[in-house]
Amino acid sequence: LQDKYRDPLTGSAGYEEFSIETKDKFEGNFLPRFFTSLERQRLLHIIFESPKSRHGCGLNVEELTGPLFTHVFPLTDDECIESLNKSWVWSLGSQPLNEVRDYLGEKIAMYFAFLGHYTLWLSILSVFGLITQVLQWYENDADHPIVPIYCVILCVWTTLFLESWKRQQAVQAFKWDVQDFEEEEHIRPEYVGIDQKGVWVGHLFIPENEMEGQVK
16 A cells, blocks of 8 residues: 555555555556556466456466477566666665566565675675784784684674574565465476375385285
8 A cells, every 4th residue: 555554553554455446545556557567467377277257268377388388487578677777787776676576576586685685794794704814814823812703703693694684584574465475386397207196205205006005
């Protein structure tokens, strides 16, 4: 929802089920394209796989793969690519994570959020590492007394970094409404095998029919 509908207690604008009657309450309603590139792709995928009784195509996209084509994927959006090049690739400022999320999805955006967060914290640690290295070179002593101090700083840095990232990840997940998101991995078109039930015992797979024979 737009900022004017922001909750004064939580500071969040929140989410609401979309409908044409209330479209003025949502962000992006002033844009030529109301939905983002990612949202349009997801809507198309839902239309393809929804049953015809619900005005869908009743298709299973994964089952369409065969000798004529091996995979289904959306085409690139030149307008979005150009925008990301200007605000991200050729920019030294902060990452446009919301734009990355709108074009590439939450998973890829979260990955780059982690890289940016990790790089920032590494730059802090590099200052202490540089001081330690200079003192070792200057006094030609690999066992300089500052080394144990640096080790303690490294341990503290590791703990603080992990806790900081957990907080940052939770914030991004809340903003993008993916706290309870579980991705279903699609079957790879390169995979060839037999779909069968069974159990793994160490590195040995026992099919279900053989298990029944052994039990008898």
